[in-house]
Amino acid sequence: MRVKFTVNGRPQEADDVWEGESLLYVLRERLGLPGSKNACEQGECGSCTVRLDGVPVCSCLVAAGQVEGRDVVTVEGLADHARRRAAAGARGTSLPDAQQARGGADSHTGEGTELSPVQQAFLDAGAVQCGFCTPGLLVAADELLESHPNPSDEDVREALSGNLCRCTGYEKIMDAVRLAAARQGEAV
Amino acid sequence: MSSPKHPTASAQRGAPAGAPTRITQGSQTRGAIGESTLRPDGTLKVTGEFAYSSDLWHEDMLWGQILRSPVAHAEIVSIDTAEALATPGVYAVLTHDDLPTEVKNYGLEIRDTPVLAYGKVRHHGEPVAVVAAAHPETARRAAAKIKVEYRELPVITDEASATAPGAVLVHEHRTDHHVGHVPHPNIVHRQPIVRGDAAAAARRADVIVRGEYTFGMQDQAFLGPESGLAVPEEDGGVHLYVATQWLHSDLRQIAPVLGLPEDKVRMTLAGVGGAFGGREDLSMQIHACLLALRTGKPVKIVYNRFESFFGHVHRHPAKLYYEHGATHDGRLTHLKCRIVLDGGAYASASPAVVGNAASLSVGPYVVDDVDIEAIALYTNNPPCGAMRGFGAVQACFAYEAQMDKLAKKLGMDPVEFRQRNAMEQGTIMPTGQPVDSPAPVAELLRRVKAMPLPPERQWESSEGADVRQLPGGLSNTTHGEGVVRGIGYAVGIKNVGFSEGFDDYSTARVRLEAVAGEPVATVHTAMAEVGQGGVTVHAQIARTELGVAQVTIRPADTQVGSAGSTSASRQTYVTGGAVRHACEQVRERVLELGRRRFGSYHPAWATAELLLEGGKVVTDGGEVLADLAEVLGDEAVEVEDEWRHRPTEPFDLRTGQGNGHVQYSFAAHRAVVEVDTELGLVKVVELACAQDVGKALNPLSVVGQIQGGTTQGLGVAVMEEIVVDPRTAKVRNPSFTDYLIPTILDTPTIPVDVLELADDHAPYGLRGVGEAPTLSSTPAVLAAIRDATGLELNRTPVRPEHLTGTA
Amino acid sequence: MDFLRPASWEEALAAKAEHPTAVPIAGGTDVMVEINFDHRRPEYLLDLNRVGDLYEWEVGEDSVRLGASVPYAKIMEHLRAELPGLALASHTVASPQIRNRGGVGGNLGTASPAGDAHPALLAAGAEVEVQSAARGTRLVPIDDFYTGVKRNALQPDELIRAVHVRKADGPQQYSKVGTRNAMVIAVCAFGLALHPDTRTVRTGIGSAAPTPVRAATAEDFLNAALEEGGFWDSGKVITPSVARQFADLCAASCNPIDDVRGTAGYRRHAVGVMARRTLTWTWESYRGTRTASEGAA
Structure with a gap:
């Protein structure tokens, strides 16, 4: 699937996203923004924390498709x-x-x-x-x-x-x- | 750029996006040794641009996935990879049969670990096959389609099952150099230490205290998962970018398996997200290289957290049997102890851990008559090896519990009792080795005891109890009910550097040249920066020795000689020593150059003691002779050389005698805890530490090391344990949901008192810092919990069950 | 795997009707862990993030209608007065990041005995509003909602829309035991609510039985003891023996297991301790408000 959203003020688009991918994976592996980290991928460490529409969340637990049209701020x-x-x-x-x-x-x-x-x-x-x-x-x-x-x-x-x-x-x-x-x- | 999925700047051929680049320290971070200096990689780390091993990316790269054994001990009847190979998007599926040479095992000391299992699997999670595919999900699905038939075998899980008559042998055909002296093939190594006459001394004792202690299996739990990228090269070799603790040790193990000469396996250190011993062994290195060479494409492997719990060795769990005696006036008479370490399925660092546990089992105390034995077992439990503290941690837990028991039995203050028996410079260790540098054990105890105590009932406020400061924290379990405060003390001793005759050296290449009229030093070593701040220290040393402001730290790789391991608290000592050694030679050559160029202009070139300071050549009287840039002109002065600390000796296999260690380091802790005695929950209120560091090269990072080590000790005191099912030898909690490490709400204030008594044998008088605080933190917390509850508590971690009689 | 993105509640129900195996995902704090670790590969993921209704709550006369996706952080911030037990429970959920994403709907949908919201919902009294395209809305009493280990009363074509929680008519408390001071899954948990209007006490226990449960026998005992002793009227201190017996009965109503997080014996013990403490805290608070209101009168 295709996902379009805003990252750090810039519109971004990712293609061929597998539906099970997390926001973290899309940021790191598709958008070239590996600053958010992949330490546990189960919401137990916070190293992938980003702001999603202003709110701090674990990006490993946000499905890629869920960020369609939304605003993300990373480190x-x-x-x-x-x-x-x-x-x-x-x-x-x-x-x-x-x-x-x-x-x-x-x-x-x-x-x-x-x-x-x-x-x-x-x-x-x-x-x-x-x-x-x-x-x-x-x-x-x-x-x-x-x-x-x-x-x-x-x-x-x-x-x-x-x-x-x-x-x-x-x-x-x-x-x-x-x-x-x-x-x-x-x-x- | 052929891949449409990744908008990063196109990677150059051979160099992945995010490959490490040189780090130049500039104006914000100019510190000489002894000054708190900021990290040269700090800006990259706070902006998210620092490239960790899991961040690397390469055009057309594939993802590697490892299939691991679901059982702990079984014969492999068959492996069928056909369906996995037929999966679209899969480029390779490899098993043991696909290994290119006759070298099919690797290992730090004993080459007993199969790259991919053959014949049988020996522990839960052992790698059986590897897959490379275009997307990680494709690789996972393909791995799931590999059919492996296992025939399960009985599991060896402890000393009794390992040495029982007829016990299954974990390794049937041992040929290693320890097999000749161990009492059973399921024992990796045994180290006795006998000195004096413990039996006779025991008869002089007025009181005797015995204890049986259990130390749980701790995980390093570094946050950056095992990961790396292998890029095939045109000459048939491979370039591996990886997070490790010791590039050259990896190289030595990888190249033979690949069937390549070492110069065709190039290694570059990628960013390391913590290590703590867990990256001393190989994890994904060989698998990634095999897949890259097989497919001709770059291959990235990143473990997830579940896999990470199987992908590296853990701290040895241990059973420790201790007997101490003392006289009425509070003098230790003897020590008899037996330490049984569970090494798990493969040897890893077990032999060296045995040597440490045995030689440091007495602690920082004077005991002339000892009868000590330490062994490590082969079992079907997860392999155990290096972790911060390395054998000394388990012993410290036991001997410090013993000290408290003895003090109690004698009616003495526990600190005073320890001080009365504290070792000092000149004390002879049980190995016969004299302690030949300051050993301020009694002073460190005095200092932690003298620190002001945190106020009582800090959790009380006008608005009621602040649960965040109470046991249970945010879970709101008490508003003060059942809460009792306790205080405990502990002190420990750790060796620094590699021991027992190991040729422990490091290599540094230092270059000095003028760039745009400014002298610039470049330091190139293979030291693994794992977060400890070695790169900061190297720049400080170069600045101090060469009198320059600007220092460039080159990425660590195998294009320079070995730096040894980032472990054993050794890097500042050994690679720091190598950098200084190289700088000294550079300085001599620069001065020689100066004498040739300018000697005729000023007699001081020939007569005075000359220094490099502030970018100039100056006399010891302070007279400036020349600008360094002028002296250098167009020439670059470069030196690469090895440097080694004083040699050590192996311990005698019967008596344990020998000058086995290079240096010792000491830390003491005072723990203040509040225990909810009804629910068995613990809040550590404060964990004060005093440590002798010889010389603090970078005080800011010295304190950071002490606080970090202290917190890992706290973790294994109250929460951290890998739980292995004794019936199946399977790991029950391989996740951060059930393997808990301290959060910021579990971690107290950690006041640190740094003592600097120089060790004249070491560069700048420094003493390795990283591990000692991990030792005494755990027993101090346990002592405080015992003080609060009155319970004996002979195991760590202590769980609520142990405090409430519901275990 | 398909990713379904309904823009409204009606579309979500239609999608669920068409694909009953679709796994709803809102905060993602359970589902994504299972996907990341390859424990689950649903055919369809049904994203509820764009269904705005689920993020709203209404405070009514007697109850709060709490949208299934209202994050725990919002419950803590806005509903502390109306739903004090649930607000306390929300505060014990995982971490700030998780509390910003997760909501009660996820706890109910997963129906893990360790879900933090369950004891608070059981103690407060609640009904789960579920809906299907075919049969419309039904309200499931919370006592009937949990049907087994990680099983609930939902039909395959149903989604959880909201939970109706009775507004507090008296003090409520919530405690949870974990082996860490933050970010921890419950070893066991206990919720207690005093209902002065009906002169009853309700409880909820988490992680100490195959499902979240109430300690019915303990409630009956305590209700009778409070009534017979005239405690509600007098507001006197609860007799220690009554508190102890209540705690013992709460512990006895558990049916826990030994697992990697704790032993059955500890869970039973801890539930007893939490029952006694939460009863003390709520009763002291009840006495305090009575004294204050009498003083004011």
Whole structure:
């Protein structure tokens, strides 16, 4: 079957999709967006988390056909998503994030890539080790800070309780979310 | 681009989309050793662009699928692949009969593992056939059409069944180098350690404590599934992009099976989503290569989570029988212990795990009179091998339980009792090996004990109980009823690096050149970056040694010599040592170049001690002699060299004596738990750790390693266990639904106190970090649960049943 | 495999009538796991995501009509007052991501004894609104809905449209035991609702019998004890011996198995503990509201 939907603001189309394929498979194997990760494919790890019409979901449990006509944001689109959000929040007066240099990124290293605040905080806090859980955690944490700018530690833990990490023991992930929240607070 | 399905930029011939590229560290990440430095691959990882082994894609690639045995032990009567082969979209179906050479087995130490089963299957999930097809679903359907007839055999599942008279032999025709000294062919390896006179010492003991302990089978549960892409090459060889812990060990095992010389099997490390020992053995490597060579097309294999539980070895479950004695004044008199590790169907790393378990079974304590035996069994259970902590974890669980029992019996404080018996620099290990670097065991215990305790009843608030901070968490099982706090301590000892006479070396190639007027260093090793941060450390070392800002880390591959395994807490020590060693030689050559070019202009070139700092050649007095870029000019200075740590010796097969280890590392934990004593549910409130790291090359990642290791120890204390049915030897919970690892709501705050007492034998004085925190975390949590409940608890993980008398 | 995408409820019913083997998929949190792991290859997948009605709820006089696909996250957010037991149960479902997708219809359709919603629905009192193109709508009382292990009262051509849950007339509680503090399948679960209007107590037990069940004997005992002791009027503390006997009877009404998640013995024990605790919590809350309303009066 054919599936048409929007990913990170761009219309996408996938052909010859087998009906049993998940959104995750279509993103990774058909659309060249492997950022969402395939760690468990049973909704028990959160590494495939994407926003589906704004709501964080496990893309491994969304049938490809179910996303027809819908809007998906993946980790690859997170920086853009955050930039648009900041721009909307600034109501057109100033766009500090949007004015950051774009297009100068080194394709080998990602150096110079524009990052969302939560992505930058994960780097700065040392919240990334193997990094396989990172995309899902970033999407979940970004959504948390969008809806709850000043979460308590327990709120953070609850919001991220669907995202397993095997490397870090979560402490630096907590640090990263606190850091992103604090920076977000300063920026307002 | 011929494939319409994938809109990524067209892959170049031979190089898949997502193939690793070099990583250059720039301005955000300039750290020398000792500074918290950000990961060079961090940006790629947070943007989703970092290419893990399961992300690779190649034009016209096929998908490989493995058919696995549904039973644990059976003769294979027949295999019929005709229907599978006839399935449209299927390109190849291979069984054991299709292997190209006489080498049909592989193995880390003992080549006992069939690439594809023949004659019989020895464990649930053993690979029997492989399929390549255009779509993974086609491959799955075809695999399901392969008809295999099995004739089931009785299963060997424990020591009793393995060594019973007339027991079926798991391997009938052993020829390995351990078979001559084991008491039974179903025992892989046996290592006794005898020192002093344990029987005589036992008679001096005022108290004697015995315990029988059980350690459950833990899974590494790395999140990135086993995966990779094999691309056939025009010269008849194959290029394998794969997530592994040790490229050259894989290569050594793969090439003979393919019938190719090693230089025709090129390997490049793809992004690794965690490892923890589980990628030390091969998984899909040979299968993907076989299918690629057979079909002439690139073949990708990605395990799903179910398959991953069968696709790698696990931590050895163990039975540990311990007897300690002590005098009234709290001095240990002796240790008698017997450790029985279940190695499962194939040897994997079992012999080395036995050596570790035996030689570290005494823990970080002074005990002069010991009688120790460790064995690993061959059974029909899932194969077990390397996992973080490697034999030392199981022993630590047992000896720390013993320490608490002894302290209790003597009426002593458990920390004080441990401190009284703590080893220190100069202590002689049961193997006769002196501990020749700092061993601050008592100090680490003092430090964790001195940390402030978390407040009581943190879950209470004005709005009632916050269930998220209580046992049971979001499941709303208690609002404080039945909740009792407990505190427990533990400390452990882990060896660093490969032991027992293994030639443990690494190789680094370092190049220094001027690019656009800037000196740039390039570091090329085959080290597997599995998340630990080795790439960060290599850049820090190059910056420190060569005085440059910009360092490029080349992708790890087999175009450079072996780096050894990313395991045994060894990479910063050994490959870090190799990078430093290569940098030193580069520096000498650069200075030689400088002397040739500029020596006549300044006498200091000949007389002063010269350093490379800030992109310049400077004297030890701080005088700048030249810009590094000027010295280099158009020349690139490059050195590739091996570096090895001090040699070790094998343990004597009768007495266990020998200088078997390179270095030890020590960590101590204090666990604070709250137990719902009625429901048997546990909330770990805090898990404080103190660890000596010798020298923290990157403090940020050192703490990350400690917290991560601590959490894996917590997992096996209260929830993680692969459950194998003792009647059928089949795995009952191969999923993340039923094999549970800690979530962020199960993981407490983990304050870390890092001690840095240099080991003068090691580069920069560093000590391997990764494994020690995994040891003491588990027994500390168990001790805290015992403190809260008063129960004896001789097994881990402890389940609600064990706390409520309903097991 | 065919993927059917009805745009309306009528189309969905027609598709189900035409293809009775079609597997409905809404949140996908059960079905997709089975597909991903090759446990199931349905001939037809019947996508209900585009049937908007299923995502709506109406709060009526006596009950809430809850669309089958209303995600658990919405129940937690919007129906805490009306359906406190179900809201608590919703909060224990898997993870935030799953709670954003899964709804009660999926729990009912799968009818696993471990489904988190069942004990809350049993305790609150509910009817399942099912419909077929041929025979129209029928309301199945929740007590009759579960017919066996992963079996329910649905006919092959029927779909679950909504569940009608009685609005809380008193305190409700829900507890679930798992061996992890989040994202865990129930080892066993217990729901309890006080119904002061009818002076009854209802229960629901999950994962401790082949189907979700009520502890009928325990309810009868407690209803009688509360009535005879005049507890509803006096609002006095429930006698420990009454609570204990209620807990014992709840445990006795289980018919659990040993499996990889827990032993039968533990399940029985834990149900007893949860029964006692949830009774205490709800009764204390009932006493609190009585005191407060008397104070106000």
